[in-house]
Amino acid sequence: MATALIVLAAGQGTRMNSDLPKVLHKVAGAPVLAHAMRSGATLGPERMIVVTGHEREAVERAAREVDEAAVVVEQAEQLGTGHAVAQALPALEGFAGKVLVLFGDTPLIRAETLRALADSTADITVLGFQAQNPRRYGRLITNGSELQRIVEFKDATEQERSVTLCNGGLMAVDSALLAELVSDLSNDNAAGEYYLTDIVASARAGGRSAAVVTCDESETLGVDTRAQLAQAEAFFQSRARAEALENGVTLIAPETVFFAFDTFIGRDSIVGPSVVFGPRVTVESGAEIHAFCHLEGCHISRGATVGPFARLRPGAELAEDVHVGNFVEIKNAVLGEGVKVGHLTYLGDAHVGEHTNIGAGTVTCNYDGVMKHRTEIGARAFIGSDTMLVAPVRVGAGALTASGSVITEDVPDEALALGRVKQVNKPGLAKRLFERLRAEKSRRQKEAK
Structure with a gap:
């Protein structure tokens, strides 16, 4: 009917x-x-x-x-x-x-x-x-x-x-x-x-x-009060956790995991404690989400690992066997198969080719105060720690950026890019500066009395 x-x-x-x-x-x-x-x-x-x-x-x-x-x-x-x-x-x-x-x-x-x-x-x-x-x-x-x-x-x-x-x-x-x-x-x-x-x-x-x-x-249950709203959330989460377990998902500490209304997680995936899923998250079978991650609007492919303490924002696309480590944030970025982003990194408005390694402290500088710009990184590149990629910019396949570099121009395939000021050493200057600062501190303390 x-x-x-x-x-x-x-x-x-x-x-x-x-x-x-x-x-x-x-x-x-x-x-x-x-x-x-x-x-x-x-x-x-x-x-x-x-x-x-x-x-x-x-x-x-x-x-x-x-x-x-x-x-x-x-x-x-x-x-x-x-x-x-x-x-x-x-x-x-x-x-x-x-x-x-x-x-x-x-x-x-x-x-x-x-x-x-x-x-x-x-x-x-x-x-x-x-x-x-x-x-x-x-x-x-x-x-x-x-x-x-x-x-x-x-x-x-x-x-x-x-x-x-x-x-x-x-x-x-x-x-x-x-x-x-x-x-x-x-x-x-x-x-x-x-x-x-x-x-x-x-x-x-x-x-x-x-x-x-x-x-x-x-x-x-009708939601007429804040208490009933919290009660409805608790009922929903209890139901969602039970359904995930029934569907073959491992929840290490189920009571600490929070799902959105449309979360999808494939079987044989593992979700650690205190993981929060926002709307529009898909996790394929065999992926692992470690503790204290926050995910929203993202897709995680088979065999990928995320976290702990990672944040995936809308538009994050992780291919198979990608590793996103602790204190990494990904937004509107596609990571190809086997990419490794170990720690302390922000990738926004970017595409990273397969099997590329992103060093600690890397940042795609995607916003100029008015508009967003994209960063393109080719396959099997190596981005050194503390690299600032000032978009729009492209790093070619097999290229390498030196640690501490600020990359403002495109890097050809298989090239080494160094974008940092030459180091200058001043013998004895550190000692003299510390002596001057300590003397000034002592003077101020005497005046304060």
Whole structure:
């Protein structure tokens, strides 16, 4: 059956104590909203409708980064979830199929759970969970396998509050039925809002069927506070670590490794303690990331080693068997097969040919204060320690730069380049200078007394 998604993302989230809408706070490097939309996208929906409100333009930008074709509608007044869905109904015109209503502040919903909702044969299917502490959740009132109604906590009787099957918020409804039921909603309740949850009782009164799909409580976690944001991050990381281990990745200290929403690591790779993955990182099989590395927007090929204490920034491309050592930073640079960058080096806006050795303290001076410039280093070159490569510049294949050189001109293939001032020794001058400095220090100390 065809599916469409309505993602509710209009709330401000005042309890976040933030100028940023709650759905734009990040979990694993991506806005909370993006997580919900990506989970929903696994269903291959015909339409993705995002309902915005607070900071509408910022939320719309975030939604379009996930799905350029998303239809964005505005809920100018926040009058409840039923009212929010009503704003989305015009965007469903001409659609026939199952509509899933998701919440943009619920980042942990699994694709499998959404599939179960979409595949349900009931007229209305609601997501539920068994709560360890039901607190102020809405309750799902059932009769055997049939869902009778959803009761908000503030409207529930004491008997209804004793129920532990709670409302996870998400639901799946036939598109025509959804429009019919939403149009009949009333705001005659304690909050004066139009509750989407009321459509269950209305549907049952009209002889329609209603069912419950259950999931783990953690999947339904909504992010309304900073504490819940931290909790969502912790749940995500725990899930991601378990998945990496299951997929054949060695995590030496799993609890210290942090993944982004899209991190990919091939099997038989090894990740050391305290490694942080930002967005858009791919690590091929058999690579090793040592402790205390920070990686973002990079690609690491089979057999490469990185770190410890290395930073790979966006555009870093490491070919097979590359070695990037401690205190090395790589940005927008391609390192060919077998390149070695041992320590204390910055390579930015560069291309390094295969099997080249980069000495300690090498810097590609890529920025002139206005524009960036590239450095090209050929295959099997040797860059001496403390070489400053002032871009734009090219060092040829098999060339060598002397330690301490400042390279401002192209170096031909197989040439030796020396770009440093000739050393001059002044006999006895060091001693005389130290004597003068010590005398001056002594004088100042006496004056201070």
